[in-house]
Amino acid sequence: MKKLLYFLLALVLAFIAFYFWGSSNNWDAEKYNQIQYFADKPSNTSDTLSVMTYNIGWLSGMTNNLPVARDEALYAKNLKDALVVLNKYHSDIIGFQEIDIAAKRSFLYNQPDSLGFHLGYLNGSLAVNWDKKYVPFPYWPFQYHFGKLISGQYVMSDLVILKNEYVTLPKPVNAPFYYNAFYLDRLIQKTWLKTNKGDLLVMNVHLEAFDQETRIMHAEAVIEEYLKYADKLPVLLIGDFNSRAIGAKGPIDESVRKMFDVSGVGVAITDSVFLTDPKRNYTFSSGDPVEKIDYIFYNKKFIEKLDAKVVQEAGEASDHFPVWMEFVLK
Numbered sequence: 001m002k003k004l005l006y007f008l009l010a011l012v013l014a015f016i017a018f019y020f021w022g023s024s025n026n027w028d029a030e031k032y033n034q035i036q037y038f039a040d041k042p043s044n045t046s047d048t049l050s051v052m053t054y055n056i057g058w059l060s061g062m063t064n065n066l067p068v069a070r071d072e073a074l075y076a077k078n079l080k081d082a083l084v085v086l087n088k089y090h091s092d093i094i095g096f097q098e099i100d101i102a103a104k105r106s107f108l109y110n111q112p113d114s115l116g117f118h119l120g121y122l123n124g125s126l127a128v129n130w131d132k133k134y135v136p137f138p139y140w141p142f143q144y145h146f147g148k149l150i151s152g153q154y155v156m157s158d159l160v161i162l163k164n165e166y167v168t169l170p171k172p173v174n175a176p177f178y179y180n181a182f183y184l185d186r187l188i189q190k191t192w193l194k195t196n197k198g199d200l201l202v203m204n205v206h207l208e209a210f211d212q213e214t215r216i217m218h219a220e221a222v223i224e225e226y227l228k229y230a231d232k233l234p235v236l237l238i239g240d241f242n243s244r245a246i247g248a249k250g251p252i253d254e255s256v257r258k259m260f261d262v263s264g265v266g267v268a269i270t271d272s273v274f275l276t277d278p279k280r281n282y283t284f285s286s287g288d289p290v291e292k293i294d295y296i297f298y299n300k301k302f303i304e305k306l307d308a309k310v311v312q313e314a315g316e317a318s319d320h321f322p323v324w325m326e327f328v329l330k
Contacts, residue, residue, distance in 0.1 A: 022134035023181040026102070026150055032128035035161050038116040047196070048306070049159075050326045052091040053238035053294055055206070056082065057318035058100045058151065059111060062287040064319045067138035072107050079111075082317040083118055089311065089324055090119065093193065095204035095238045096154040098318075101128070104147035112154050121156045125164035125191045128152040129206070130184035137182070151184070153204050153239075159193040166190060167225060169218045172211040186218055188225050197329045201229050205239035212255065215243060219255035223262055226297075230264065234302035234329050237295075240320065244291050246271050248278040259297055268296035268308035268325040281310050285319045296325045304328050 057064040059078040086094070096115075100106040116124050128150060135146035155164070169186040172179070189204040205222055208215040222237070229235050243256035251257065251271075259265060274281045274292060282289035289312070296308070308325040 018134075019178065019181065022132060022136065024133050025131045026133060026148065027128065027131055032126075032131070032152075033164055033166060034126040035123060035164055036112075036116075036126070037123045038121050041122060048326065048328055049093070049195070050089065050091040050324065051093040051095070051202070051236050051238060051296060052089060052311070052322050052324045053095045053204070053240070053296055054322035055097040055240040055294060055318060055320035056111070057098050057320060058103065058106045059317060060106070061316045062285065062319055065138065067141060067144040069144070070105075075106055075109065078317040079114055081315055083115070085311060085314045085317075085322070086115065086119055091324060092158050093202055093236070094156045095202060096156065097204070097206040097240045098151065099154045100151045101126070102148070102150040105149065112156070116156055119156075122158045123161045124154055124156040125161050125189070126152055126154050127164070127166040127187050127189040127204075129187045132182055135182055153187055153189045153206055155189065155191040155202050155204050157193055159195060159200070162192040162194055162199065164189070164191045167221070169207070169221055170214060172208060172214045173217070174211050174213060188222060195329060198233065200234045200236070200329070203235060203237045205237070205241065207239070207241050207243065207255070209242040216255040219243070219258050223258060226262070230299045231301065235299045236303070237297040240294050242293050244293060245295070246274055246292070248275070256295065259295070264300055266298050266300045266303065266305055268305065268323055269310065280312070283310055283321045283323060286312075286314070286316045286321055287319065289321070294320055294323050296323050298327065302330050304330055
């Protein structure tokens, strides 16, 4: 009987030790906000600019979050495919979500470096939203756990980055503490860029995916943050909102719909454009597109849209398609 009790006690202590070790960070928090340089060249001074948002899904393609074996060849292929499309458009500004900096799940490759240096961008800004020594997901089998994970959101640009910071959004309100201990932070990344007409603010977001109550809180926080700047300077609000604003048969009362109702806001893919060909404007999932959850919003007071599209030619490098918009500053 004593042996059994000792065994159970040892098991509990081991679980507690793993909980605190696995959920602890690899980096000091000071490193979560970084600006880095890829090339030494003049910044873009054109009046016509372009922006793209792309949840790159850590270049895992349609295997994202699945308990399946992956090899380096998968990432090499997806990186090559992503580079082809990104180089073709070479947007002046790209906001990435789910981009790995040092993660076991993506063979410890620094994906911002892989993209930034190959594409020849001037600079990039990082906001880390997931830093754990061990992430026990997908839950089973154990060999497919993510393990060590440093990942985040990233803004890459040929415009000079003046400042970068982020706002951390609330954890899922309906999830247990141990779930939230290993779960990523949802962020509003704010990056200020220098243009020939003054400063431009990019707000790069990745909102809650699974809990609608939390996602609505996130959307309201994003709107509040957006409104702090919307009357002062050009603002691009981009990212993965994990929410359908409209369906093929009519609107859906979801969290991102709130953004459409903000006074003076524009959107790259309008409802009318979406409804002319819904499937052509779906952003998720790339293997079998069923919904639009990635968006580019902007304040019409300072920004005039020229063109926009969902870049479905990106294929399955990620489980999301990028959204692209060309614009001018008024």
